[in-house]
Amino acid sequence: MGKQQDVGEPDRHSGSDTTAHRPIGGSADERLTLAQDPTTPQMTLIDLASDPSPVVRKTVAARADAPAQALRPLTRDHDRQVREAVARNPSTSLANLMRLVKDADRWVRWAVAGNPACDESIRRVMSEASDKELRGLLAESRELEPELAAKLTDDVSPEVRERLATHTHDSDVITTLLADRTARVRKGVARNPRTTAEQRSALAADPVVDVRAALVRAVEVDEADLVRLVDDRSVQVRLAMATSEVVPSHIRQMLTRDSDEMVASAARDFRPGSGTSSAVRAPRIAHRPSAAGAGRRDS
Structure with missing residues (x-):
């Protein structure tokens, strides 16, 4: 730095000394x-x-x-x-x-x-800002202090809580957000690779389809939970399993006999590295689009 x-x-x-500078012209x-x-x-x-x-x-x-x-x-x-x-x-x-x-x-x-160069004083101001995206960027920060992370678990924006859920390393925050009433927040937890086996088992039984589908795409799940999910009532969940990079091949083989031909076909045709995995991406860095943002005024 x-x-x-x-x-x-x-x-x-x-x-040379800074006083001996070149004339500008x-x-x-x-x-x-x-x-x-x-x-x-x-x-x-x-x-x-x-x-x-x-x-x-x-x-x-x-x-x-x-x-x-x-x-x-x-x-x-x-x-x-x-x-x-x-x-x-x-x-x-x-x-x-x-x-x-x-x-x-x-x-x-x-x-x-x-x-x-940001320190806690800057991050504290960010946590109190009315700018939702600024709080969301803070939620993805690896340097986020536990106190500020705990504060963001109560953020008014589900998007901010979801981004915190996906990126946090704080086990207490993960536990708190696992019980969040908003499905998209629990979906964020499902994509967090730092969840425990017990937490993943709970997410595998989540009543919301998107949460279960996000889980099997993103992280390894205990075999007992995967076997149950092979018979999940949602085609979306079974299709997510059939195309997930982290689902074992013998589980995927079970899906080749799925009652839905789209799922069965996806399981049969799956090739590792096909790009269908939903791994957690790195935190966003706010870069303005070179063309779209150049002429706009905003706040």
Whole structure:
């Protein structure tokens, strides 16, 4: 992780004192080249932070070696892509991240969520935000403190609770969400690879089809539960078993005789690595689509 330097510290990249910076002039392309140059002195980067070109300012904002004096004003830049670059910069100070996590633009706020420099104080603000997606990104965080995870188990949004259920490493949180009244939250628990055999057995008997189907797609289940699920009343569950990467072959063989031809055919035709497994994906990192998000104003 880079470290922000204040003016007056030696510029390790240029080998000279920060006060001996290059004069800035020329075209926008030349100034961009200067902003990209790893040997550019710190004082020059500070000057470039107020460049008329947003591309130049964004380049400075993304530099891990940018001094605090350069990044600080960029947290208030009128161009949201510049602020977003600061929000992603792992060298951005906690004070600046605190400002950006409250930014009016959602993409800037979401960028903060993926910054490894975030600490508990930033995550606490995220947990109290009205922005559902920001709380959802927090719910997927591996660094989430137990206190904040417990708080999110009562989140008003089922989506936030589902994302917490899928990604949490906290056994107490898993136990709490296993009893959630909303099916999509229990579906999230079903996809969590850190559930116990006992919890998976309970999920295999869940009254909601989507929960049982998610379970057999995502994690290994005890054979006794799988044998019962071979005769599940739902075609969706049996089809999920027939196409799951984690269901043993001898269980799948039982499904080749299923009364539903679609299930039987899927079991017969299954090939490992066919891409039908529903493994838990890595937590989302909020990246704005390059085209769709470029011209929108939002909050």
